[in-house]
Amino acid sequence: EAQVTQNPRYLITVTGKKLTVTCSQNMNHEYMSWYRQDPGLGLRQIYYSMNVEVTDKGDVPEGYKVSRKEKRNFPLILESPSPNQTSLYFCASTPKGAPYNEQFFGPGTRLTVL
Amino acid sequence: RKEVEQDPGPFNVPEGATVAFNCTYSNSASQSFFWYRQDCRKEPKLLMSVYSSGNEDGRFTAQLNRASQYISLLIRDSKLSDSATYLCVVNQVYNFNKFYFGSGTKLNVKP
Numbered sequence: 001e002a003q004v005t006q007n008p009r010y011l012i013t014v015t016g017k018k019l020t021v022t023c024s025q026n027m028n029h030e031y032m033s034w035y036r037q038d039p040g041l042g043l044r045q046i047y048y049s050m051n052v053e054v055t056d057k058g059d060v061p062e063g064y065k066v067s068r069k070e071k072r073n074f075p076l077i078l079e080s081p082s083p084n085q086t087s088l089y090f091c092a093s094t095p096k097g098a099p100y101n102e103q104f105f106g107p108g109t110r111l112t113v114l
Numbered sequence: 115r116k117e118v119e120q121d122p123g124p125f126n127v128p129e130g131a132t133v134a135f136n137c138t139y140s141n142s143a144s145q146s147f148f149w150y151r152q153d154c155r156k157e158p159k160l161l162m163s164v165y166s167s168g169n170e171d172g173r174f175t176a177q178l179n180r181a182s183q184y185i186s187l188l189i190r191d192s193k194l195s196d197s198a199t200y201l202c203v204v205n206q207v208y209n210f211n212k213f214y215f216g217s218g219t220k221l222n223v224k225p
Contacts, residue, residue, distance in 0.1 A: 031211045040122070042201065042217035043158070050211060058212065090157055094211065103213065105157035 002027045004106035006091050012112045013081055021076045021109050023091030030096035032074040033058070033103070034066065036087040043090065049074055081113040115140050120202050120216035128224055131192045135219045137202030138184045144214075147178055148203040149187050152218065158201055161187075192223045 004025045013019055025032065033048040035058075045058030049068040063085055065077040074093075078085060091106040120137045127133050139147075147164035162169065164176040164185050175188040185202055202216035 033211070033213070035215075040217055042118075043215040045213060048211050059214075088155060102160040102163075103158075105159070107157055108155070 002104070004091055004093055004104050006089075006106035006109050008109060009107060010110050012114065014114050015082055016080050019078050019081060019111075021078075021089060021091075021111070023074045023076065023106055024072050025074075025091075025093040025104070026072065027093060027095070027104065028071065029093035029104070030071070031094040032068065033092045033094075034064070034074070034076045035090045035092065036060065036085075037090065037108075038087050046076070046089075081111075083113045085111065086113050087111060116216075117141060117214035118202055118204055118216040120200075120219045122217060122219060124220040124222050126222045126224060127192055129192055129194060131223075132188065132190045133192055133221065134186055134188045135200055135202075135221075136184050136186050137216050137219075138182075139202075139204045139214070140183070141204075141206065141214075142180075142183065143206050144183075144204040146205045147176075147185050149174075149176060149185075150201040150203055150215075152199045152201055154198075161200070189221075192221075194223050194225065197221055197223045 007022045034046040035043040037043045044060045047066040049055045089109045092103040094103045149161040150158040151161045152158045164178050168177045173190045177186045199218040199220045201218045205213045
């Protein structure tokens with residue numbers, strides 16, 4: 001089944017404790033993105049990747065890191081989480097090509113930072 | 115100013131009604147336009163792309179007005195299952211992997 005998976009789905013952590021949210025897609029898509037969703041603000045792009053070893057900042061990259069060592073994986077790293085990073089996070093992948101290509105989203109990771 | 119703006123609603127309509135949502139975007143360089151549907155904090159899923167000439171998919175019709183920089187979605191014969199939040203999405207001509215989402219319009223279809 002073609003899909004984007006994220007782990008963990010739910011996480012409660014404390015300020016300053018490094019964490020990684022994994023994202024993996026099995027559709028051989030070139031493009032991948034991370035978003036956060038907050039009430040009233042919609043989805044905001046954190047980072048995106050055009051291909052292996054090619055990443056760029058989205059609109060809200062502060063406090064986050066990413067890496068793209070393999071085409072299928074795009075982990076999101078919070079080196080020192082803070083309460084303002086409490087949010088719902090989505091990973092998405094898109095095939096390369098025409099601009100009307102669909103984004104496929106993972107099921108989301110609900111993160112709470114205490 | 116936000117890149118994409120939508121009326122948050124909620125729009126409460128009876129089954130069978132026709133309902134329309136608008137979305138405005140601020141950057142005239144926007145190239146591609148989409149409507150996504152999101153159910154109760156689940157992942158967004160593509161409802162339809164929006165083409166320059168407008169397009170229809172069953173009960174759903176999408177229109178683009180570049181001059182006024184807005185996109186519309188019309189839903190005819192609303193079903194209970196149409197209850198969801200509808201997200202307007204645009205991306206830019208110079209980087210079509212950079213997407214901007216509206217905050218969504220909530221639709222409640224009542225029996």
